[in-house]
Amino acid sequence: MLDQKRWRLGTAKAIRLLQLLFLSIALWFIYWSHIYEMTYWNKTLLETFQSNFPNVLVYSILIIAVISLEFQSKRRRRISMGPSSVKTREISMSTSSVKTLETLQKENEQLKYELQRSKKLPSNKIGIALLIIGALLLFASVITSSTILAFIGLGLTFWGALFLFARPTKFVRSQILDATAISSYITLDRIMDDLNYKGKPIYIPPYPKETYLPEHLRGLKEMVVFISAKDYTKIPAIEEMAKKQFLVKNPKGICITPPGSALVSLFEKELRSDFTKIDLDGLYNSLPTVIMNNLELASNFEIETEKELIHVKITDSVYKDLYSKEQKLKSVHSIGCPLTSAVACALAIITGKLVTITKSNISPDLKTVEVWYQTVEG
């Protein structure tokens, strides 16, 4: 049974390869017989059709073959998924012993593995195959002095190289991002509730990376958020922050690493610049590009100064589900989601001032997130 499944998967792959081959040959026939003649011999499309009638016939047959193979493969899939196969499986299940069940389980595992493999299948195998075939055809074209072979070889080499070059980077679904971020916010909520801390989180700017600091003050180079026990804007002493303490005594509160601190490093990496070296206008110009185009964290991002506050409007953020009422996360509104927190971190680094999130507004459909930041002199 396992062999049968493997054979079926093998034939499906072979059909796909055949389709690809037929289609590429047909396309090259079209290219060669019409576009080439139209360009070099100034013929009209009708004239090229008339002079290349056998070619027209060949590529029509090839395209028909591609379409019929597609139908054939779909029908085969439907048949294999059809009720008869389910029925036979049911019968065998009812009459089988534990051994059959084990075999079925093994088969199930194998199929799962095959499915996973086919889903994960990167384009590098296809790329390498195309590249090799293309190179061989190019070599053959030199030996036989055939222009058709040269064009086919060039085309295959080109697509092979392109498949290898533009291979997808590792892709992670946004639900996974939420799932990994939620637990840390829940923990933060529990800590705040347990300690009964009601202060507003304050983003404290770090010292620039290249600044020399003695060993015992190295902790000051890290971005921290201070959450005080009561609502005041006093921040801990330098010595306390340098010790990288979690619980701070004077003033009473906690110091944590902001959820967006790693994201800020990624922004800097994408921009190939240090946030300490650019001004606020530079950030207003570059941040939307990094967030929307480079990292694709949101479909729209606007940042502007509104009186004494800095207003950020994010549309379709990848972290929008963190704000949903089902999650009931309190800290995400005060400290911000990883993206809004990263913006706060960037503002703190650039201005060298303390930054707080004064207000956040989320649309009912979670599509738009608006955040107002305030900079405070330390």
Add this chain to the structure above:
Amino acid sequence: MQFPLSMSDISLWIAVMAIILLVTSELIYSHSENFGDFAIDKTRLRLAALIFGASFMVTVLLRVIAPS
């Protein structure tokens, strides 16, 4: 043994490929999400398209400077 394609052949081929790549990358670039199971490095695709476009311009320049 000689490569069967002339400069004008290669130039035309590069032009066709550059157009295909530029149009594809332009169509893909406006989409911020992936297309189902299909994922591609859009930045690299755009880079390849631009390189092909530039190579076509180079071949045109060569033909202008030294027409054979």
